[in-house]
Amino acid sequence: xxVRIAAPLVLLLLAAAPAPDPVLTPGAxxxxxxTARQTCAVHWSLDERAVTTAMKRAVxxxxxxxxxxxxxxxxxxxxxxxxxxxAGADKVVNLxxxxxxxxxxxxxxxxxxxxxxCAGRLTLRQAQAVFLHDxxxxxxxxxxxxP
Numbered sequence: 222x223x224v225r226i227a228a229p230l231v232l233l234l235l236a237a238a239p240a241p242d243p244v245l246t247p248g249a250x251x252x253x254x255x256t257a258r259q260t261c262a263v264h265w266s267l268d269e270r271a272v273t274t275a276m277k278r279a280v281x282x283x284x285x286x287x288x289x290x291x292x293x294x295x296x297x298x299x300x301x302x303x304x305x306x307x308a309g310a311d312k313v314v315n316l317x318x319x320x321x322x323x324x325x326x327x328x329x330x331x332x333x334x335x336x337x338x339c340a341g342r343l344t345l346r347q348a349q350a351v352f353l354h355d356x357x358x359x360x361x362x363x364x365x366x367x368p
Contacts, residue, residue, distance in 0.1 A: 240355055241317035245283050246302050248353045249315040254308035254345065261339035271311035272299070284318040300324050302356075306335040307348040326368045330360045337363075 254260050277299045281289040290297065300319040303309030319327065330351070338348040351359035360368040 240357065241302055241319075242284070246317040247314055248302040248349075249310040249312045250303055250349055251308045251310050257338045257341070257343070257345045257348070260306070260308045260345055260348075261335075265306050270305075272316065276311075276313050276316065279313055280316045281318060283313075286318060296321055298324050300327065303349050303352045304331040304335075306331055307338065307352065308345060309349070309352070323368070326360065327356055330356060330363060330368075333363050334359065 278289055280299050281287070281292070281295070286292040286295040286297070289295075290299075295318065297318050297320050299316050301309040301311075302315050302317055305311070309315050334343065334348045334351050337343045338345065351362075357368050360366075
């Protein structure tokens with residue numbers, strides 16, 4: 222039995238990039254956070270985010286989705302390359318378009334790395350490095366499986 226996938230669905234699947242474009246999203250960290258202790262003291266879900274709608278729009282457009290999250294080719298969200306929990310900056314150069322599923326998977330890694338950093342097993346710079354390179358490598362390292 223042959224299974225046929227409609228052409229738009231194939232394009233949708235191919236459009237989902239699991240890694241950011243390093244030219245568009247090289248990453249950025251907050252210079253006011255220099256240690257794990259400082260970073261671990263913040264309740265990141267309670268602080269004020271500084272990513273604006275205009276910033277998100279710019280990121281969607283740079284990744285080829287002019288209609289943003291409403292683009293039918295993009296079941297995605299704008300996400301931080303270096304997560305806020307590792308003092309990632311709220312700047313366009315630290316934002317990229319990621320599928321919702323990949324964002325949930327990357328969130329698992331973000332939580333793990335934050336826990337390791339706050340337990341003293343990683344420095345802030347080591348935690349940031351997990352994401353400044355291919356986050357999928359970090360996922361494989363910590364969970365022993367592909368994301």
